[in-house]
Each structure stands twice: as C-alpha cells, then as structure tokens.
Amino acid sequence: MIANALYPIGTPGQPWGAAEVAEWRTWQRRLRSYGDEVQDRIMALRANFEVAEYGRLEYSPESYPLFFVKSRDWNEALPVMLLTGGVHGYETSGVHGALQFLEHDAARYEGRINLLAVPCVSPWGYERIHRWNADALDPNRNFRADSPAQESAALWRLLSPLRDTACMHIDLHETTDTDESEYRPALAARDGKPFQPGTIPDGFYLCADSARPEPDFQQAVIAEVAKVTHIAPADPDGTIIGSPVVAHGVIEYDCRKLGLCAGITDAPYRTTTEVYPDSPRATPAQCNDAQAAAVRAAIDYALAYPAKASA
Template structure:
C-alpha cells in the first residue's frame, strides 16, 4: 500500500499567527484545549502493580502538572547482577503513541522472565503520562520530550528519565525506544509544530508499516535488520516513497532510516549503548490491528535483546 500524503489544502493551524512563534498567550490557549481522554492510572499503573510480585518497581520521579500529579514508574529485574549488561526499554516518550506503552508492558508481562540471569532489564513503559492521557505528542508546556534529551532539559519527563539511567548509562548494551508514526502526525502534530515555531507547514507522507530509526553516528545495520526480520513475521514493513525515503529520510536498508540521535535530543541517544534503535509502528494501517502493533513492539524488544546478547559489545 502506498504512503499516505497529507492534503496540500490543510488550513492554517487554529492557534497563533503565521510566521510568528508562539508566546505565552498562544501556549495557554493551546493548553486550554487539551482534555483528558484516557486514564494513566487505569491503563498503565494498574498493569504495573501486579508486576511487583516478580520485578522491582520504583517511582523514579513525578510530574507535578497542576492539578494532576503523575508518578513515573520503572520496572527492573529482581535478580539484578552488576556483572551483567543492561537492556533499556522505553515507551510512551510521546504519550499518544499507544503501542509504545502497551508494547513495553506486554514485553515485561510475557517475555521479561526469559532473560533472568542473562541481562539486567530496565523498562520505563510510559515516560509521558500527561500526554498519554491527552493522546498528545507534547507535554503540558508544549514541549516535545523526544527532542529534549539533553543537559538542562526543558522537559521534566526527559530529565527524570535521564536521572534514572545515569547510574547504569555506561553499562547499557541495548536500548530500544518504542514509538508510532500515525496519521495524526500530519493532520495535527506537524501543523502544530510549524505553528508553534512560526514556520510554514510542509505536507509530508505517512509510511504504511513498521520501520526503525538507526543512529547515524554509530550505525549497526545487522542489528537493525535482525529486528526488522523478526517484526516482519508479525506486521508489514514500511516501503520507501517514490523518492526512496521514509518520513523524509533516505532508506538505508529495508525498513531502516538513520537520524543523529544525540544531536536531535532523542531518547534513543541517552546512553552509549552499542545497539540502539527507535521503533515506529503504523497503527492507522488497514493491514494492522492494535494487537499486532503491541505484539510488534514486544517482538522488536525481544529481537533486539537476543541480537545484542548473541553478539556482545562490538570491538
């Protein structure tokens, strides 16, 4: 199925003045239009609670977003051993990307026990709970957490995750960050971004299928292809557009593009893990169900960890 192209007649975003970045008034107006659409407590916290019987669960921070307070949870291997490498799994950095959250939880519930004694697991299944509830990309301050993983981060979600990871940062062997690319990227989030930054909105294409974002500075093509091969058994892999690109980036291998992760402040760049990737599931495809999307995320995590353990750190 071809990629989906946004409508070139997309109207001006309804907040702000074209060509002028948002100020406090525009951000306040944007915030006033956000509403809770689902429950972090019911969907996420309630699924984490039973895991305490098998794993160590910690609140590594909290978001004080008046009038709401959100605890940020991480799940660790109970049999943590300092001599073992660490596998880091993150989901829900963009709260609206549902299968990132539920795929991470599915991995812990169904597969994490398989790695006992082989690797230390550290899983943060929902990095952005405020955005999860509002099915949004940004936090309440109109900041994208997945462009904010840097020193003095303006995003509390990003800063809290970096503090969690810092003690084990040098020992992370593999990091897989779970995301989605949705039709709403073109209909809402990219137009909002352009309006917020006072830039023109340039329509793009939404790829139909699963793909990965490798690190342009430290590419691991065999690792990426191992994950693609595993996920291809669960859901379809995105094809390039007519220009050989996915979301504007050249396709370097089937289902794989590359970004400079650290330079862009992306979550997958927060460690020096030799194996790191960002997954992108397409939940709006007529060829994929929510179940397939969650399964694809969990499958990607398993494939990433298995490859990393089999190969070890590259020399």
C-alpha cells in the first residue's frame, strides 16, 4: 500500500480525467470471488427467503448480478427493516456480517418484521478488495437519484419505494488501516487536493445521521456490540476520524447531504456501523459477530419503540 502523500497517478494539484481513471483501473486485480464467497451463500438463503436480482453491474467484460434477500411473507402491517452491507467492497465484515445475520439470526424475527437485505452492494469492489467502483467513484458518496455510480443508482431504485415506510436501516461498514495508507491518498490525488494525514480509531463505532440521530437507539447498538468487541475511544481532541464524538462510540454525519447509503430512506432509526478489522484485539470472526450483533440490536430497539419510530 502507498503510505506517502505523492500518489503515483496524476499530477499533483490537478483532478483526474478519464486517462488517469483508466490508468488506475489497470492497477486493480481480482483477488477473491464474489460468486464463490458471496453469491453462493445468498442463493442458499432461498430456502427461507425470497432472493431476487435487483440490478446488474456492467464493467466490460465483466458483469455482476446484484441480489436482495427479502422476507418471503411480506406483510404490510409489519415494520420494514433494511440491512445493507458491502457498499465498500473491501470492508469484508460488512458483507459477511450481513450474511451471518441472515443465516443464523434472521429466523427469530420471522412474522415480526419485513426484512429487506442487500449483503453486497459492490461486488466489483469486493473482488478487488477496494473502496471504489471501477470508475474510481466511492459508492457511499453517491446515493442519489441521478447517481453516476452504478452500485448506488441500483440500490437507490430498490430502496426508494420504501422511503416513507422503512422503520430501520443499518448499513455495515469497516474502517481499516488501508483507509489511511491507500484510500485517502488516492482520494486526494483523484480530486487534485493535498493529502491530509488522519487517524484510524481502534475499535467499533457508529455514524448516526445528524438529521435524526436518535441517541438512545445508537447507544442500544453500542451496548450490544460491546459484548462482542471493544468500542473505539475518542482521539485526544474528542473526535473519531475528525468528527466530534457525541456519545460513547458515536459520531454524526449528514447522510443525505453526503450521499451516504443510510440516507436513502427516511427511516427514523438509521445508523452506519464501523468495525476495525486491523486491531490486534479483534479477529475476523469477532468482526462478523460484531456486525451481526449490531443488526440484532437495531431491530430489537426498533421493535421495542415503534411509537417513537412513527413520531
């Protein structure tokens, strides 16, 4: 990974054009299989869920089907809960934590909720263990109706009809050491801006939506995850990744303004998880467990406080 500020693609101070994006794309190599590691597990869920294709990514010569997993007996009288993972393909536990929840935990909510899950929003990025898509775009800055990112546009079309009816949306992410060594330098180079070094928090944290933060909901998720893995402390300046810590393990973003996945709907309970897989205090299994615990806690809270959700 690249640790210095001089990213080897482009000219310092000048945003990338098509030539630089094309050069960047030639660097990317397929490192794992979406079909074997993700799609096969999604297909196995057909025994208990409705599984269907909601779109397809076309990055010639490759084509990737996009799948949702949905409660088979959808009941309009039940609350709608949304689960997304793999918006950033390199954030492994976001994908596998979502699959783990679907395989081992979701059955306990049958007949109590309408569940719609997308375990892997960005399969091209998953295979290359990358944050961006093939056009050097970050899907999690591009969730809007006219999105230039195929991944974001497809999920927007899927979830937008639930904008006013969704009760909860939890989006599973990771913060990794490569954020600082590769992706932030690449972002600075792509946008023609100077690279500003940051910090990587050691532990799990949440990004609440500043438009509706719901502190009790966030803390319920933190409390459950704390049984599985450690919660990230604030940096000495009281921030996590440069954002003020508003409560134990919680920061806030304006999800809709930033084009984040959690802002697609008006679900009153919404949050973005951030696991730290590079911590010496966490294992891959622990990271998956933390994601699944966060999903359970989010659903349990939304079920316990439906009146607040409809307020």
